Amino acid sequence: MAELAVKIKDLRLKNPVLTASGTCGFGEEIADFVDLRALGGVVMKGTTLKPREGNDYPRMAETASGMLNAVGLQNKGVNNFVKNIYPNIKAISTNFIVNVNGSTVEEYVELTEIINELDQIPAIELNISCPNVKEGGMAFGVSCASAERVVKAVRKVYGKTLIVKLSPNVTDIAEIARAVESEGADSVSLVNTFLGMAIDAKTRKPVLSTVTGGLSGPAIKPIALRMVWQVYHAVTIPVIGMGGIMNATDAVEFILAGATAVQVGTAMFIDPTVPASIIEGIDHYLDANQYRSVNEIIGSLQI
Amino acid sequence: MWSKWEIRGMKKAVSELLLIENTQLNHDNFRLVLQSETELPQMVPGQFVNVQIRQATEIFLRRPFSVMDTDVKNRTFSLLVKILGRGSKVLTTCQPGEKISVILPLGKGFTMPSTTDKVLLVGGGSGVAPMLFLARACGLNPDQVHVLLGARTQADHIDVRLYQPFGKFYYTTENGSLGEKGFVTNHTVYKSKLADFDRVYACGPGPMMKAVAADAATAGVFCEVSLENMMACGFGVCLCCVEKTLSGNKCVCTEGPVFNINELTWQN
Numbered sequence: 001m002a003e004l005a006v007k008i009k010d011l012r013l014k015n016p017v018l019t020a021s022g023t024c025g026f027g028e029e030i031a032d033f034v035d036l037r038a039l040g041g042v043v044m045k046g047t048t049l050k051p052r053e054g055n056d057y058p059r060m061a062e063t064a065s066g067m068l069n070a071v072g073l074q075n076k077g078v079n080n081f082v083k084n085i086y087p088n089i090k091a092i093s094t095n096f097i098v099n100v101n102g103s104t105v106e107e108y109v110e111l112t113e114i115i116n117e118l119d120q121i122p123a124i125e126l127n128i129s130c131p132n133v134k135e136g137g138m139a140f141g142v143s144c145a146s147a148e149r150v151v152k153a154v155r156k157v158y159g160k161t162l163i164v165k166l167s168p169n170v171t172d173i174a175e176i177a178r179a180v181e182s183e184g185a186d187s188v189s190l191v192n193t194f195l196g197m198a199i200d201a202k203t204r205k206p207v208l209s210t211v212t213g214g215l216s217g218p219a220i221k222p223i224a225l226r227m228v229w230q231v232y233h234a235v236t237i238p239v240i241g242m243g244g245i246m247n248a249t250d251a252v253e254f255i256l257a258g259a260t261a262v263q264v265g266t267a268m269f270i271d272p273t274v275p276a277s278i279i280e281g282i283d284h285y286l287d288a289n290q291y292r293s294v295n296e297i298i299g300s301l302q303i
Numbered sequence: 304m305w306s307k308w309e310i311r312g313m314k315k316a317v318s319e320l321l322l323i324e325n326t327q328l329n330h331d332n333f334r335l336v337l338q339s340e341t342e343l344p345q346m347v348p349g350q351f352v353n354v355q356i357r358q359a360t361e362i363f364l365r366r367p368f369s370v371m372d373t374d375v376k377n378r379t380f381s382l383l384v385k386i387l388g389r390g391s392k393v394l395t396t397c398q399p400g401e402k403i404s405v406i407l408p409l410g411k412g413f414t415m416p417s418t419t420d421k422v423l424l425v426g427g428g429s430g431v432a433p434m435l436f437l438a439r440a441c442g443l444n445p446d447q448v449h450v451l452l453g454a455r456t457q458a459d460h461i462d463v464r465l466y467q468p469f470g471k472f473y474y475t476t477e478n479g480s481l482g483e484k485g486f487v488t489n490h491t492v493y494k495s496k497l498a499d500f501d502r503v504y505a506c507g508p509g510p511m512m513k514a515v516a517a518d519a520a521t522a523g524v525f526c527e528v529s530l531e532n533m534m535a536c537g538f539g540v541c542l543c544c545v546e547k548t549l550s551g552n553k554c555v556c557t558e559g560p561v562f563n564i565n566e567l568t569w570q571n
Contacts, residue, residue, distance in 0.1 A: 025540045029557075032315040032538075045540075053552050060535050060543035062364050067535060071542045074552060217363060269536040270355065270365060272406075273317050 002286035003293035004279065006040075006260050008238045009186035011123045011161040013040035013095060013261055015279050016294055017251065020242055020265030021046055021099035021125060021165075022071065024272075026085045027092070033272035038279065040261055041095030043125050043189075044081075048101045049111045051077035055132060056209035061198035066217025066244070067266060068196050070210040072132040073101055078114050090120035097163070099125045103136035105153045112154050123160055126151065126185075129167030129192035131214045138192075141167040144179035155184035163240060166190040166231075168220075173227045174234035181235045189240035189263065190231060191224045216266040218244040225257050232258020232299050247274070248281020255282075258299040313344050313408055315538055322401045323379065328461040331386040333395040334371065337403060339378045346370050346380060348437035349412030349506075349529050349561040353537035354382070355404040356390045364535050365406065366390040367556075369506070371432035372439065383432035383461070409537045410560045413504055413527050416441055420501035424470070425487050425515050427453040427507030431461065433529055434506055438469040445470050449500070451490055453511065457481035488514045498522040505529070516564040526564045530555045 004015035018041040024030045027042045036042060054074025061068040076084075081098070089096050098115045102108035108126065115121055128147055130137035140146045151164055164180045166173060168191035177188050193214025198207040206212075224243020232239050241259030245251050246267045254262045267274050282294060291297055324336035353365040373380040386392045397403065413433070416422050422443065426434035431452055438450050448470030454460045457480035463472060474482025475490050483490050488511075497503070497518055505515040506529040519526035532555040534544035539557035546555050548566045553559065 022542075023536075023540055029539045033317060045542075054542065054545065057545055057547075058533060058543075059545065060533055060541065062362075062535075064361060065363055067363060069535070069541065069543060074542050074545070266535075269541055270363070271317055271404075272536075272538065272540075 002283055002291055003295070004283060006294060006298075008123070008163065008240065008260060009161045011095060015040045016255065016259075016261035016282065017275050017279050018043055018095075018097070018240070018261060018263045019268060019275060020263035021127070023265045023268040026081075027089055027094075027096065030268065030272050034275050036092050036094045039094050039275055041097055043097045043099055043263060045075055046073045046099045046101045046127055046130065047075050047078055047081055047111065048073055049078055049107050051075065051080065058207060058209055059213070061207040061213065063196070063198060063215065063217075064219060066215055066219035068198055068208060068213035068215050069193070070132045070208045070213035072210070073130060073137070078111055082114065082118065086118055086120070090118075095122055096120065097123045097125050099127050099165070100154075101127045101130060101133075101137065103133070105150050107136070108150050109153050109157055112158050116158055116160070121160075123163055124158065125163045125165050125189055126154055127165045127192070129165050131167070131169065131193055131195050131212070132210060138167050138169060141176065141192075142170050144175060147176050148179050148183045151180045151183040151185050161186045163187040163189050165192055167192050168223065168227055168243075169195050174230045177231040177235050181237050185237060187238045187240055187260075188231060188235065189242065191220070191227055191243045194220055194223070216244065218246055220244050221250065225253060228254055228259050229257040229301065245278070248278045248285065251278050251282055252285050252297070255294065255297055256299070256301045258301070260298050315406065315409065316344075317404060317406050319402045320405050322397050322399050322403055324399055325395070325397060327395075328383075329458060332461050333384045334381050335384055335394070335397070336379050336381045337405065341378070343373065343375060343378050343380065344408050345375075346373050346408045347412035348433050348440050350408050350410050351537070351560060352380075352382070352405045352407040353409060354394065356393050357404065362390045362393065365537065366394065367409070367531070367534060367537055369429065369433045369529065369560075370408075370436060372436050383429055385429045406537055410556055411558070413437055413529070413561050414563075416443060416502050418443070421447050421499065422449065422502045422504065423493070423497070423500040424448065424450045425453075425493070425503065425505040425507070425511070426450070427487060427511045429531075430506030430508070430511075430529065431463075434504065435463060435466045437504060438466055449473065449492060451475070451487050451493055453487035453507070454481075486514070487511060488518065493518075497524060500524055502526070513569050516567070516569050520564060520570060527561050528564060528567075529560045530562060531560065
C-alpha cells in the first residue's frame with residue numbers, strides 16, 4: 001500500500017480520485033454503486049442561486065468515444081441544497097465539494113456566501129466554464145479579465161479551499177490559469193467539456209435542442225492531458241485533471257502530466273463503480289513501480 | 304428522494320450476467336435471457352436495465368431495455384431487443400455463454416391495478432415487452448386483461464403465445480395482414496370501448512403513446528405510459544433523459560420511465 005493522500009491547499013483528500021460535477025448527482029444517486037467514504041471527494045451537481053430547469057430535450061448525443069451534453073445546469077437551487085440535501089450528506093465522511101455557478105459576479109458571490117456557512121463543505125469548485133448556459137458560465141472563463149473579476153470577488157468572501165474549473169474553449173488555457181492564480185485561487189480543475197455539435201444528416205437538423213453542447217469522454221483525453229501538462233508548468237497551485245478518464249492508467253497519465261488529483265466524469269455513466277477500481281489501480285501502479293506516495297509521481301513526466 | 308436514503312429497498316448494481324438464451328423472434332426482434340449467479344433483485348413491469356455493448360468500441364454508452372419478464376426461481380430475466388441501430392444490432396449477435404454487464408434494476412414500474420379492474424394494455428414496437436410482463440404479473444383474471452398490440456405487418460409482430468393465457472389479445476397491422484387494419488387506436492376494442500376500461504397502460508412509439516394518452520384523457524380513464532427518452536446513465540446523474548411535466552423537468556430514468564398522463568404536458 002502506497003500513500004494515496006494528497007493535499008489541495010488545506011483540503012486533504014484520502015486519495016486523488018474525485019467524481020466530477022454533473023456525473024454523480026449529490027452523492028446519493030451513486031451510493032448504491034460506490035462507498036462515498038472511499039473517494040477522495042464528490043464534486044456535486046452544478047448549483048445556482050435560483051432553481052434552473054435546464055435546456056430542452058434532447059440534451060445528449062452519443063459520439064465517437066464520447067458524448068455531447070447540453071443539460072444547462074438543471075438544479076433545484078441552493079436553498080434546496082441547504083435544506084434538503086446538505087443535512088443528509090454532512091455526516092458522511094468524504095469531501096463534498098459544491099460546484100458553484102452564476103450568471104453574474106454578484107450571483108457567484110451570493111451563492112458562495114451561502115455555501116461558506118456550511119461547516120461540512122470544505123471547498124468549492126467555481127465553475128466559470130459551463131458551455132451550456134446563455135448567461136455567465138463559460139463566458140467568465142474565456143477571458144483573463146472576466147475570470148480575474150469573478151475569482152477576485154469570490155476570494156474576498158471565501159476563506160476555504162477555492163478551486164476554479166477552467167474551460168478548454170480558449171486560445172491559451174495556461175494564461176487563464178495564471179490569471180485565476182493571481183487572484184487567489186487555491187487550485188484549478190481542468191478541463192470542462194469542449195464545445196461541439198452533432199448533426200442528423202437524415203433530418204438535416206442538429207441532434208441537440210441547443211445545437212451545440214459539451215463534448216466529453218475518451219475522445220477528449222489527449223487534448224485534456226496536453227492542457228493539464230501546460231497548466232502544471234504555468235502555475236504553482238495544484239492542478240486537478242480530468243477529461244475522458246476511464247480507468248486507472250488514464251488517471252496515472254494525468255498525474256504524471258501534473259495533476260495532484262483527478263476527476264472521473266463521463267465514465268460514471270457507463271460504470272458507476274469505476275472510481276473504486278481507479279483508486280485500487282493507482283495504488284497498484286505505485287507499488288509496482290516502488291513509489292511510497294502518489295505525491296512522488298505528480299508531474300514526473302520524463303521528457 | 305432524500306427521504307429514501309435510509310429506507311431504500313432495492314439496491315442498484317452493476318452486474319456481470321450470463322447470457323443463456325438468444326432467440327430470434329422475427330426479422331428484427333430477439334429475446335435475450337440473462338442469468339445472475341446470485342439472487343436477482345425484484346423487478347416489476349415497466350422497470351428497465353442498462354446494458355453495456357462491449358464488443359463494439361464505437362458504441363460508447365449503455366443501451367436501456369425494458370424488462371420483458373423475470374423468473375425469480377432461475378434467477379433470470381428476459382429482454383426484447385429490437386434492432387434499431389448499431390448498439391442493438393451488436394447485442395443481438397451475442398452468443399449464449401457470454402457475460403454481459405448490466406446495471407439493474409432501474410426506474411419505477413407501472414402502478415398495479417386493483418383486483419376488480421378491467422385493464423387495456425397497448426403495446427407497439429419494443430413497447431410490447433413491458434406489456435407482456437404486465438399482463439402476466441398484474442395479478443388479474445385473464446378476462447380482465449386486454450392486450451392490444453400493433454405493428455406494421457404480420458411479420459413485424461412477435462409470437463406471444465406464451466402470454467396468451469394471461470389475457471385476451473388483439474392485433475393491428477397497417478396492411479391488415481394480422482388482426483384489424485390500421486393503428487392500435489383504430490382497433491374496435493379501443494375505439495368503441497375505451498371508456499369501459501378502468502386503466503389503460505401504453506408503451507411504444509411516441510406518436511402512439513400520445514394518441515392513446517389523448518383518448519384516455521378524453522374518456523376520463525386512468526392511463527400510464529412508459530417513455531424511452533435517450534439517456535446516458537440510467538440512474539439519475541446525467542440529467543439527459545428529462546421529460547417536461549407539470550412539476551418541471553423529470554428524469555425518465557429515475558422518476559419514470561412510467562408516468563401518469565396527468566403529470567405530462569402532452570395535452571398543451
